[in-house]
Amino acid sequence: MRVDYSPESLGAGAFYRLLTSVVVPRPIAWVSTLAPDGETANLAPHSFFTVACTDPPVVQYTVVGRKDSLRNVEDTGEFVVNLAPEPLLAEINATATEFPRDQGEFDAVGIEREPSLRVRPPRVAASPVALECTLHSTLRLGNSTVVFGRVVHAAVREDVLVDGRPDIGRLRPLARLGGNEWSTVGEVHELARVPYRGRV
Numbered sequence: 590m591r592v593d594y595s596p597e598s599l600g601a602g603a604f605y606r607l608l609t610s611v612v613v614p615r616p617i618a619w620v621s622t623l624a625p626d627g628e629t630a631n632l633a634p635h636s637f638f639t640v641a642c643t644d645p646p647v648v649q650y651t652v653v654g655r656k657d658s659l660r661n662v663e664d665t666g667e668f669v670v671n672l673a674p675e676p677l678l679a680e681i682n683a684t685a686t687e688f689p690r691d692q693g694e695f696d697a698v699g700i701e702r703e704p705s706l707r708v709r710p711p712r713v714a715a716s717p718v719a720l721e722c723t724l725h726s727t728l729r730l731g732n733s734t735v736v737f738g739r740v741v742h743a744a745v746r747e748d749v750l751v752d753g754r755p756d757i758g759r760l761r762p763l764a765r766l767g768g769n770e771w772s773t774v775g776e777v778h779e780l781a782r783v784p785y786r787g788r789v
Contacts, residue, residue: 631661
């Protein structure tokens with residue numbers, strides 16, 4: 590037996606809660622941007638996040654509504670995706686608060702920043718990975734906007750590298766689940782792909 594739902598009968602809000610409970614786990618883009626004044630640094634987590642293209646390297650995240658991180662990217666054309674690590678769960682959650690536009694989350698929450706190499710928005714100093722991006726394009730879909738950013742520089746903390754590759758056990762990334770639920774990396778399975786050899 591299954592229970593059937595339709596977006597029309599359930600309503601947008603309830604269907605949104607259903608979607609975010611089944612599309613799990615979702616990686617988090619902890620996006621830092623600068624306001625056009627060049628001073629106010631915004632920082633917000635977005636759990637609709639993935640890689641959009643590998644060559645050129647492009648990542649994407651979705652903003653529901655019109656938030657500061659979207660306005661800033663549209664105005665300045667730059668942003669940084671900081672990896673959201675488990676030890677910073679409280680700070681990440683605090684930056685999801687909708688502060689006034691002239692109040693930056695770095696200062697409001699007390700998060701240390703560091704300068705980026707290729708773009709103006711700062712990185713989160715305690716994040717093990719930062720992807721510095723320039724705006725490729727945006728796509729408006731209903732009440733949401735998909736932001737595509739070309740990765741122009743990746744900064745990875747040395748202590749999370751194993752044999753030159755970021756190690757999942759050292760990165761300790763968080764993910765979002767349904768409601769107010771978050772998840773951490775549990776048991777990791779390693780399994781090589783099976784090549785297709787055709788008929789014998």
